Amino acid sequence: MRILSTLLGALFALSPLVARADGASDLLAKHKTFAGWQAGDGSLGSIVLDGTMTSQRTGSAATYATVHEVRRRLAERETRTLADGTIENAGFTGSVFWATNENGFTHPIVGEAEKFAIAQELLFNEGASALAGTIEGTDTVAGVPCTIVQVKADASDPLNLCIDPQSGAVKRAVIDPGGTYEQTVDILAYADAGPGKKVISQWRFQGSDYTHLMTNVAANHLVTDADLHPPAQTASWTFAGGQSFPMEFHDNDNSRGFFVAASFNGVKGRFLVDTGASEIALNRTFAGRVHMKPLRSEMASGIGGATKAEIGKIDTFQIGGNTLSNVIVSSLSYDLWDGKDQNGNEIDGIIGYDLFGGAIVAINLDSQQMTIFDPASMQLSDSGAIPLTVDLENLVPSIPMTVNGKIGINALLDSGDLAEATFSFELASKYGLNMLVDTSIQGITSGVRFASGVGGVEREECGRVDSISVGPIVYQNAPACKSRSMSGNDAIVGFDFIKNFNIIFDYPQAKMLLLPRPPSS
Numbered sequence: 001m002r003i004l005s006t007l008l009g010a011l012f013a014l015s016p017l018v019a020r021a022d023g024a025s026d027l028l029a030k031h032k033t034f035a036g037w038q039a040g041d042g043s044l045g046s047i048v049l050d051g052t053m054t055s056q057r058t059g060s061a062a063t064y065a066t067v068h069e070v071r072r073r074l075a076e077r078e079t080r081t082l083a084d085g086t087i088e089n090a091g092f093t094g095s096v097f098w099a100t101n102e103n104g105f106t107h108p109i110v111g112e113a114e115k116f117a118i119a120q121e122l123l124f125n126e127g128a129s130a131l132a133g134t135i136e137g138t139d140t141v142a143g144v145p146c147t148i149v150q151v152k153a154d155a156s157d158p159l160n161l162c163i164d165p166q167s168g169a170v171k172r173a174v175i176d177p178g179g180t181y182e183q184t185v186d187i188l189a190y191a192d193a194g195p196g197k198k199v200i201s202q203w204r205f206q207g208s209d210y211t212h213l214m215t216n217v218a219a220n221h222l223v224t225d226a227d228l229h230p231p232a233q234t235a236s237w238t239f240a241g242g243q244s245f246p247m248e249f250h251d252n253d254n255s256r257g258f259f260v261a262a263s264f265n266g267v268k269g270r271f272l273v274d275t276g277a278s279e280i281a282l283n284r285t286f287a288g289r290v291h292m293k294p295l296r297s298e299m300a301s302g303i304g305g306a307t308k309a310e311i312g313k314i315d316t317f318q319i320g321g322n323t324l325s326n327v328i329v330s331s332l333s334y335d336l337w338d339g340k341d342q343n344g345n346e347i348d349g350i351i352g353y354d355l356f357g358g359a360i361v362a363i364n365l366d367s368q369q370m371t372i373f374d375p376a377s378m379q380l381s382d383s384g385a386i387p388l389t390v391d392l393e394n395l396v397p398s399i400p401m402t403v404n405g406k407i408g409i410n411a412l413l414d415s416g417d418l419a420e421a422t423f424s425f426e427l428a429s430k431y432g433l434n435m436l437v438d439t440s441i442q443g444i445t446s447g448v449r450f451a452s453g454v455g456g457v458e459r460e461e462c463g464r465v466d467s468i469s470v471g472p473i474v475y476q477n478a479p480a481c482k483s484r485s486m487s488g489n490d491a492i493v494g495f496d497f498i499k500n501f502n503i504i505f506d507y508p509q510a511k512m513l514l515l516p517r518p519p520s521s
Contacts, residue, residue: 024133024149027163032129034168036196039127046223047071047193051201051214053080064210071125072223084295084311086328089231101279101395102328104233105357110510112400112410113391116181118156123173123185124200127153128161136160141171141186150177157181170200180400180410180489194219207487235327237358237374244369245320247273249499256495258363258415260370262319262351264290264329269348273363273370275505276414276492277352278395280317280329281309286348287331290314295328319355322372327354350416353395353507361505366517375508385504385513386471392510401470401493407431409491411470413512417494420479421468424486435463435480468493473514 037043049069054061065080077091090099097109097117109117122128131151138147139162146162157176164171169190176182184206191201191214201214248259258273264282267290282292292312310331317324355361360373390397401411427433462481467474475497504513
């Protein structure tokens with residue numbers, strides 16, 4: 001979770017104070033009194049917070065990252081420093097929400113993700129008590145009874161606050177309740193930011209391994225413009241002037257996917273292009289051949305669970321005459337598909353976000369060509385294309401889509417998922433989503449598949465849904481499976497959908513352009 005700031009002044013202009021429902025007004029007022037301040041009231045010109053993210057994954061608390069956050073009125077920046085010295089940043093400049101990965105590639109936070117970020121900031125920057133609220137029920141958190149008050153700004157997702165009626169403290173918050181971005185955060189503690197002023201200082205998102213704890217909180221310290229803007233990239237591109245180069249596009253019984261030749265530290269290999277990968281991941285054997293410099297170990301999660309990954313640094317990644325220098329990559333603890341695709345051809349790893357993060361990348365499946373452009377000198381036109389605004393919060397492209405014309409999903413467009421759309425059993429149960437299963441012997445056999453991912457192999461139940469749609473695109477009679485590795489409204493829409501388009505990726509602007517291919521392609 002990255003804490004982002006928001007245009008609170010604009011929010012309050014869009015959502016003027018109005019008469020609130022009985023009970024909700026009193027609880028929000030009590031919370032304002034408890035906190036001692038409210039966003040926009042001028043009492044805290046700046047806040048500086050320092051702390052840690054810790055994990056209990058190993059059985060005892062271990063520090064994952066140290067955290068430094070600065071807020072100045074409506075602007076904000078959070079910096080996470082991992083144990084090996086790599087750094088991630090996120091913030092709000094006053095006009096643009098943004099986030100970076102550990103290679104320093106920056107993308108804006110837009111669309112549905114921005115609505116989530118605004119609701120999140122209403123919680124952490126004490127903006128909720130200025131809005132109208134309604135009572136939505138009661139709950140008990142850590143043995144404390146609380147009353148749920150829902151607030152919403154015009155530009156945000158709804159936010160349910162479970163407020164202790166005795167103290168006024170928020171004990172739990174649900175962002176986008178019932179929606180595709182629903183997340184629950186337990187508020188564990190508050191700290192003093194100044195005389196009579198409290199801020200949330202300890203919290204944990206349900207389902208997350210990490211507890212956030214701010215141990216030093218200070219108000220009205222100097223925060224400069226430079227403190228609030230994105231840092232320079234640590235990995236850097238040298239572009240080849242927009243020259244196209246070959247890629248492989250396979251769509252047959254023996255092999256499916258997009259493949260490219262590339263070199264790491266001068267050693268050539270063959271790689272799967274995987275939009276569902278948040279990084280570049282090398283096979284263990286290939287990482288050894290290129291002498292990846294180790295930084296740390298961590299767990300990589302995906303279909304089938306989780307597996308150990310080694311994080312390291314590569315001096316150069318070269319593809320199509322373009323060179324990315326000083327790039328952080330990962331190495332999985334096993335070789336993907338034993339290092340080969342279905343045809344027996346070598347696969348030395350997968351190439352994900354860091355190919356796209358600081359460049360504009362065009363993939364033409366008809367000509368089997370890829371082109372990489374410098375975003376500083378490339379102006380894109382939407383003409384003839386279907387533009388999509390993508391959520392890159394997890395460094396993979398997610399968009400809101402609709403199943404069977406009524407069920408909202410948060411769909412990851414994953415070229416590395418080489419088969420069906422994939423939903424969670426939870427979503428199927430919640431909405432009564434039934435998949436049509438072919439009752440022939442062949443159909444019944446294909447109704448169960450064993451899917452492999454970085455975490456291993458899992459059994460999935462498969463069939464077809466009536467449709468999956470986004471904007472003017474309707475994917476009818478779509479093959480789909482249910483997975484226990486996924487939860488809520490998250491879904492994967494994979495290769496079977498993506499192969500119908502030539503695609504331009506513009507991650508620096510959080511956009512994708514889909515150009516429909518001829519039906520016979």
